[in-house]
Amino acid sequence: MTLEDWGWTPYFAEQFTPWGKRGYLPARVIRGEKNYFRVCTASAELTVRFAGKLRHRADGRADLPVVGDWVAVEPQAEQRGIIQALLERKSFFARNLPGRRKGKGRERIEQQGIAANVDLVLIVSGLDRDFNLRRIERYLTLVGGSGAEAVVLLNKADLCADPEGCKMQVEAIASGAPVHFCCAHNLEQIEFLFSYLQPGRTLAMLGSSGVGKSTILNGLLGEQRQKVGEINETIGRGRHTTTHRELFLMPQGGILMxxxxxxxxxxxxxKEDLAESFTDIEELATGCRFNDCRHLSEPGCAVLVAVTAGQLSADRLSSYQKLKEELQNLQRRR
Ligand SMILES: Nc1nc2c(ncn2[C@@H]2O[C@H](COP(=O)(O)OP(=O)(O)OP(=O)(O)O)[C@@H](O)[C@H]2O)c(=O)[nH]1
Ligand SMILES: [Mg+2]
Ligand SMILES: [Zn+2]
Known part of the structure; x- marks a missing residue:
């Protein structure tokens, strides 16, 4: 096992040079626990904390390491170490953790890092009650702004009468991202994912609880490494079986989170992130009379014309407007 197997490239090697001179080791964060991380160096797995100065220097959480990050580690005895520096990321996802009020103040916004240095995100959705085009649009927008590519994977095809039809519905909103369907219990149906998993490439699976992410991982690994949980039948959702983000080195090459x-x-x-997930609407908008058209009731709105003509669904437009407003609000607050 080498650092290259874990995705190390000249981009990171160059940044690491000054840290190497101090005797630190390059390592990738492969698992995040509450108070510590597990990292992989060229020769070992270490349990590490991050240096206090890293925390103080950070003005937001985004500057703290997340799973997928490349870091400079000062090794210590007994397979331990301290993260002394965070290398610049190639891609990064974060979400907003709103609604946590302190006292009576306004609703707080808080950035929570999810993962770094991911090349491709598998947006996993279940073809059971989980199936929801609006949620898929939301995930596509998240990936659109991150620097990673997106692929949509519709799992549990065995529970759906018309997986091909669902796939077409998703293709219509996916702005060119590939869409696949499968049943994760059937290895033959998930083997195509190996073509996305090339050596040194990092894939991450995102999606609601219970859509089958860990089942897919176990299938590709060929062993039951991750715990898999039953669906709560009353609400049709998973039980949050997986509690940590973790990178797995695949036996055939590639890294899966x-x-x-x-x-x-x-x-x-x-709001610019919408340009990748709503290419159809952004393209139509170039035909609107006003540059700042909100596509609500403005005269000469090409987007509304497309809705009337049945070329664009009203639901998709309102989803776009909702996400745009969410992002604009966030921008104002930051
Ligand atoms: N029918 C059917 N069930 C599936 C399929 N894939 C997974 N499941 C089942 O769905 C349930 C949830 O699977 P998990 O792999 O634990 O889902 P998860 O996305 O990892 O869920 P969290 O870890 O909670 O986020 C389990 O009972 C799986 O056996 C599938 O393709 N078809
Ligand atoms: Mg899981
Ligand atoms: Zn318009």
Whole structure:
């Protein structure tokens, strides 16, 4: 096992040079616990904390390490170490953790880092009660602003009467992202994912609890490494079985991140992130009479014309407007 297997590239090696001179080791954060991280160096797995100065220098949480980050570690005895520096990321996702009030003040906004240096995100959605185009649009917007590519994976095809039809519905809103469906219990149906998992490439699975992320991981690994949980039949959702983000080195090459299911995904980004997830609307908008058209009731609105003509669904437009407002509010508050 080498650092390259874990995704080390010249981009990180160059940044690491000054830290290497101090005797620190390059390492990737592969698992995040509450108070410590597990990292992988070229020769060992270490349990590490981050240096106090890293915490103080940080003005927001984004500057603290998350799973997927490349870091400079000062080794200590007994397979331990201290993270002394965080290398610049190639991609980064975060979400907004709103609604935590301190006293009577306004609703706080808080950035929570999810993962770093991910090349491709598998947006996993279940073809059971989980199936929801609006939620998929939200995930696509998250990925659109992150620097990673997106692929939509519709799992539990065995529970759906028309997976092909669902796939087409998703393709219509996916702005060109590939869409696949599968049943994770059937290895033959998930083997195509190996074509995305090339050596040194990092894939992350995101999606609600219970959509089958850990089942997919176990299938590809060929062993039951991650615990899999039953669905709560009354509410049709998972039970948050996976509680930590973790990177797994795949035997065939490539790195796959399993994630805890997300309850609610509030975006952390900019309204420009919508350009990738709503290419159809952004393109139509170039035909609107006003540059700052909100596509509500303005005269000469090309987007509303497309809705009337049945070329664009009204639900998709309102989803776009909702996400745009969410991102604008966030920008104002930051
Ligand atoms: N019918 C069917 N069930 C599936 C499929 N994939 C997974 N499941 C089941 O769905 C349940 C949840 O699977 P998990 O892999 O634990 O889901 P998860 O996305 O990892 O959930 P969290 O860890 O809670 O985020 C388990 O009972 C799986 O056996 C599938 O393709 N078809
Ligand atoms: Mg899981
Ligand atoms: Zn318009």
């Amino acid at each position: 399993d994630n805890p299911g997300m309850r609610e995904l509030h975006l952390w980004g900019e």
